[in-house]
Amino acid sequence: MAALRRWLFAGLLVLAPLAITLWVLQWIVGTLDQTLLILPEAWQPARLLGVRIPGLGVLLALAILLVVGAITSNFIGRTLVGWSDALLNRIPVVRSIYSSVKQVSDTLFSPSGNAFRTAVLVQWPRADVWTIAFVTGTPGGDVVSHLQDDFVSVYVPTTPNPTGGYFVMLHRRDCIELKMSVDEALRYVISMGVVVPTAPVTATNPR
Structure with missing residues (x-):
């Protein structure tokens, strides 16, 4: 039974990422195929070719x-x-x-934008509890008049779904800039810390 359980989990580790990847690709292709509906009926590929070609x-x-x-x-x-x-x-x-x-x-x-260009280490949701976040800019508008120090706007993603999260404004000195790409940081967050960045992670205070 132990061997069967081990083989089952080994199979899941191989097939689950492949199945999810194929499902996501199928959803993307199916969604983009809806753009064919903007073409006149006489120009529809299925009508011209006699067969529907996905993609x-x-x-x-x-x-x-x-x-x-x-x-x-x-x-x-x-x-x-x-x-x-x-x-x-x-x-x-x-x-x-x-x-x-x-x-x-x-x-x-925008190529000139700075959102999600920097991954930082912050204490969240309380002191001595650390998580990865992303700098999205600096506070603006009337908010600035109520902040007496150097603050940055930070997005703290949730795990394993980074599309949900929290927008907070923190002291710049409380954000430790990480020497890892945004892609590496996102993979680290989505995998709940399982997929560790390959390159050694060193941290420095942002300038």
């Missing part, structure tokens, strides 16, 4: 992203984007949603 939506989505990115990289494209932003910001209900989503996307995906 064509991924290619179409990538093509749309590349085209939009190329257009908005020049002066005319940036002008059109500015006009569309101004128009959407004039619509009462759409304005609040669009502006919030745009600010978050600009922070996360």
